Amino acid sequence: xxxxxxxxxxxxxxxxxFTAAFAELAGRSVVLVDADVDAANLALLLDGSDEPxxxxxxxxxxxxxxxxxxxxxxxxxxxxFDALHLAEPHRVVLQDLACEGCGVCAVVCPEDAVSFVxxxxxxxxxxxxxxxxxxxAELVPGAGNSGKLVALLRETSRGLAERLAxxxxxxxxxxxxxxxxxxxxxxxDLLVAVTEPTPSALHDLERLLELAARFxxxxxxxxNKADLDPAGTDLVEAAVAARGVELLxxxxxxxxxxxxxxxxxxxxxxxxxRDAVVACWAAVARRAGRANASAAEEGRDAAV
Amino acid sequence: xxxxxxxxxxxxxxxxVSTHLxxxxxxxxxxxxxxxxxxxxxxxxxxxAPVVEREHRHxxxxxxxxxxxxxxxxxxxxxxxxxxxxxxxxxxLIFPELCHNCGGCVRVCPPAVLSEVPHEVGTVREGxxxxxRFLDGxxxxxxxRATPLIQEVLRRIDAGTLAVVDAPPGTSCNxxxxxxxxDRVLLVTEPTPFGLHDLRLALQLCRTAGLPAGVVIxxxxxxxxxxLRAFLEAERVPVRAAWRYDPELAVAVARGELAGRRVPWFxxxxxHLLDACLAPQEDGRS
Numbered sequence: 001x002x003x004x005x006x007x008x009x010x011x012x013x014x015x016x017x018f019t020a021a022f023a024e025l026a027g028r029s030v031v032l033v034d035a036d037v038d039a040a041n042l043a044l045l046l047d048g049s050d051e052p053x054x055x056x057x058x059x060x061x062x063x064x065x066x067x068x069x070x071x072x073x074x075x076x077x078x079x080x081f082d083a084l085h086l087a088e089p090h091r092v093v094l095q096d097l098a099c100e101g102c103g104v105c106a107v108v109c110p111e112d113a114v115s116f117v118x119x120x121x122x123x124x125x126x127x128x129x130x131x132x133x134x135x136x137a138e139l140v141p142g143a144g145n146s147g148k149l150v151a152l153l154r155e156t157s158r159g160l161a162e163r164l165a166x167x168x169x170x171x172x173x174x175x176x177x178x179x180x181x182x183x184x185x186x187x188x189d190l191l192v193a194v195t196e197p198t199p200s201a202l203h204d205l206e207r208l209l210e211l212a213a214r215f216x217x218x219x220x221x222x223x224n225k226a227d228l229d230p231a232g233t234d235l236v237e238a239a240v241a242a243r244g245v246e247l248l249x250x251x252x253x254x255x256x257x258x259x260x261x262x263x264x265x266x267x268x269x270x271x272x273x274r275d276a277v278v279a280c281w282a283a284v285a286r287r288a289g290r291a292n293a294s295a296a297e298e299g300r301d302a303a304v
Numbered sequence: 305x306x307x308x309x310x311x312x313x314x315x316x317x318x319x320x321v322s323t324h325l326x327x328x329x330x331x332x333x334x335x336x337x338x339x340x341x342x343x344x345x346x347x348x349x350x351x352x353a354p355v356v357e358r359e360h361r362h363x364x365x366x367x368x369x370x371x372x373x374x375x376x377x378x379x380x381x382x383x384x385x386x387x388x389x390x391x392x393x394x395x396x397l398i399f400p401e402l403c404h405n406c407g408g409c410v411r412v413c414p415p416a417v418l419s420e421v422p423h424e425v426g427t428v429r430e431g432x433x434x435x436x437r438f439l440d441g442x443x444x445x446x447x448x449r450a451t452p453l454i455q456e457v458l459r460r461i462d463a464g465t466l467a468v469v470d471a472p473p474g475t476s477c478n479x480x481x482x483x484x485x486x487d488r489v490l491l492v493t494e495p496t497p498f499g500l501h502d503l504r505l506a507l508q509l510c511r512t513a514g515l516p517a518g519v520v521i522x523x524x525x526x527x528x529x530x531x532l533r534a535f536l537e538a539e540r541v542p543v544r545a546a547w548r549y550d551p552e553l554a555v556a557v558a559r560g561e562l563a564g565r566r567v568p569w570f571x572x573x574x575x576h577l578l579d580a581c582l583a584p585q586e587d588g589r590s
Contacts, residue, residue: 009345011314011473016498038476039313039502059385080406082455082484097480097513101385102406141475141509147448175314175473176344179448199560200319200347207345210445229558255526255549262496262527 001161002288003169003188005035009204011175013194014224014267017257018277019172020045021267023131025281029167032129033157034136035150035184036174037122043136045266048129056137056152058121058145060101064092068113075105075114097142121145124153126160133160150174150183177204177211185212190288191219192248197232202239209243219245220287222280226250248287249280306467307581308486308515312502314473316492317522318342320557322470323351324564324574325581330436332578335465338433340440341454341482342472343426350560354438356431362441362456363422364405364449367398373417380409380418401448426453430460437465451481458485466582475502475509483509489517490544490581495529503532507541516585520577521546545577 006019016034019042023030034042043050062083064075071090083098084105106114121144124137135157139146154171161169173184185191191212195205205221212219221240226233233250240247256270268274309322319342326338340348367380367389376394388402389409400423410418426443441457443450450472458481461467471482483489489510493499503519510517519536521529524546536543553570556563564571 010347012316036474038474038479039505041313041498041501044497044501078407078411098484100404100406102404102408103383103385104406104408104411107383107408107411138505139476141505142480142512144477144480146474146476176478177445178344178443178450178478180476181344182446182448198558199350200345200557203347203350204345207445214446228554232558258494258496258523258526259528261498264497 001166001169002190003171004190004192004284004288005171005173005185005188006192006194007173007181007185007208008175008194008201009177009208010195010201013196013201015194016041016045016172017261017267018194018222018224018280019170021277022281022284023170024266024268025278026131026168026170028131030132031157031161031164031166031169032132032134033153033169033171034134035153035171035180037137037146037149037153037180038139038141038174040136040138042172043127043134045261045264046127046129046131046134048127048134050125050127053123053125055120056122056124056149057118058143058148059119060116061096061099061119062094062101062105063115063117064094065113065115066091068111070111072110074108074110078104078108080104100144119143122149124149126156132166133164135160146174147179147183150180154183177207181211182215185215185217188217190284191217192284193219193221194224195221195236196225197223197229197236199232202232202236205236206239209245220248220284221245222248223250225253227252246287248283249276251276251280305582306461306469306485306487307490308469308471308483308488309490309492310471310479310482310506311473311492312475312506313493313499316494316499317520318473318492319347319351319470320522320563321490321492321520321574321577322468323348323562325578326436326468327352327562328564328571328574328578329466329468330434333435337437337439337461337465337467338470339457339461339467340470341457342470343441343443343450343453343457344472344478346440346442348470349438349440351562352433352436352438354431354433356429358430360428361424362426362428362453363424364452365407365420366400366403366405366423367409367418368421369396369398369418373415375415377414379412379414383408383412405449405452425449428453428456428460450478454478454481455484475505479509480513483513483515486515488581488585489515490520491517492520492522493532494523495521495527495532499527500532500535504535507539518542518544518580520544523549525549544580545573547573
């Protein structure tokens with residue numbers, strides 16, 4: 001089983017629509033994960049019935065007992081998350097959104113006025129789609145702990161993939177290069193970066209490829225909307241080549257794509273786009289096999 | 305007034321909207337700051353081309369243990385909510401990448417041998433683009449702690465001036481940090497099921513934070529905007545602007561230009577949006 005993560009740096013370049021298309025092309029031997037847990041969209045493209053949702057609890061929130069609190073303000077000064085404020089008259093109020101449940105306020109409180117409640121951070125489930133099971137979640141907006149939830153989904157999906165003897169584990173990653181991305185890419189066999197020929201996408205792609213290098217992950221690039229700007233396409237191709245990263249394919253822009261997505265179908269239903277996406281998937285599959293082989297070789301070399 | 309431009313879904317046009325609002329406000333002679341707090345992937349500088357006047361490396365404090373002083377009591381491990389401290393028989397092992405820098409372990413350490421050392425998380429840049437004050441944050445690649453940098457950028461906004469904040473996508477820690485101190489929120493969306501799904505979540509976050517939000521519909525003709533408009537009407541969320549897809553806009557964005565310089569109708573559309581954002585608020589706090 002090979003784990004492929006689809007990421008981008010910049011949002012909106014096509015991660016989710018490519019992941020869905022790859023799942024269809026992977027031929028029913030696939031397990032899917034939506035690791036963009038605070039804006040999870042893969043389930044919108046892949047119909048199927050969900051198992052009953054499981055609660056995801058993570059972390060805790062402080063509670064200040066207004067009877068015991070004298071408003072001394074020690075906790076306000078100690079909190080590094082700016083979650084506590086002094087309100088009139090001599091009362092401390094807590095902002096749930098800023099609280100990280102660390103417990104420092106409880107340590108400094110002379111009146112023992114702080115207690116903690118568990119935080120319901122979201123829910124997750126497994127959907128039975130036409131292409132294979134999809135592990136997906138919804139984080140409560142503002143709940144935090146997204147990296148931890150991504151790790152949980154990946155662990156679940158790996159178990160599923162092993163049980164089903166699936167050939168592919170496809171991960172639809174989050175945008176950015178931060179904590180949830182770290183959780184989504186760690187230990188994968190190939191990082192596929194979907195980009196587009198704009199300065200923003202290129203700027204963010206460079207940061208993403210730097211992250212991949214730091215995590216020692218094999219990475220490759222798919223250029224989406226490649227015909228939008230020829231000069232931009234040249235810049236992306238040059239930047240990718242300069243890093244020694246393989247460009248797996250180019251997919252043209254077609255305004256029909258967002259219309260099809262709005263209608264609930266995907267990239268593979270748009271004729272001019274379909275062939276390019278099919279070629280991309282073939283390149284991903286070939287590259288993932290090779291990445292694995294070279295990793296195994298490296299392992300052997302290291303063992304020797 | 306601090307206006308935060310957020311979205312839920314990525315790539316809907318936050319930077320397009322926020323850079324133009326700030327630029328046109330400066331053209332009107334207003335004292336305005338553009339603050340890019342999408343610190344993982346900041347892009348505003350590509351379009352505003354600021355002259356950077358100051359750079360500041362931002363640090364957070366992480367625990368550090370001098371060799372040979374720990375008694376291995378494990379009190380810090382029991383306290384840490386982030387599994388960043390692993391107890392050993394006569395010492396502890398600190399995993400800095402898991403640490404949220406709350407400072408608690410140092411407070412509870414009985415022999416007081418744990419101390420804190422500064423750790424760099426990223427760079428804050430201050431500068432000017434014409435009449436516009438420019439701020440952005442750029443987290444170091446591989447650094448998991450983005451929120452302290454977001455807070456640091458926001459701290460540098462002068463009170464009493466107009467600030468347009470370019471927020472990160474999503475509805476998690478980084479977006480929550482970006483919304484802190486906001487007066488109003490503008491959510492940029494697109495008429496696809498993805499855009500609508502993530503807009504719902506972003507709106508929920510705004511409501512949890514007690515912030516009034518309006519919506520901008522970008523590329524309104526690419527997809528189907530009927531479900532989106534029905535949702536916004538039912539939720540009584542005002543549509544502050546809506547515009548069509550124009551290949552000219554895409555070309556300007558692809559060249560790293562402010563599209564409003566090249567596309568007159570777009571400049572007009574953002575002028576109207578700016579009027580709506582600066583106007584006294586009707587009750588949007590539904």
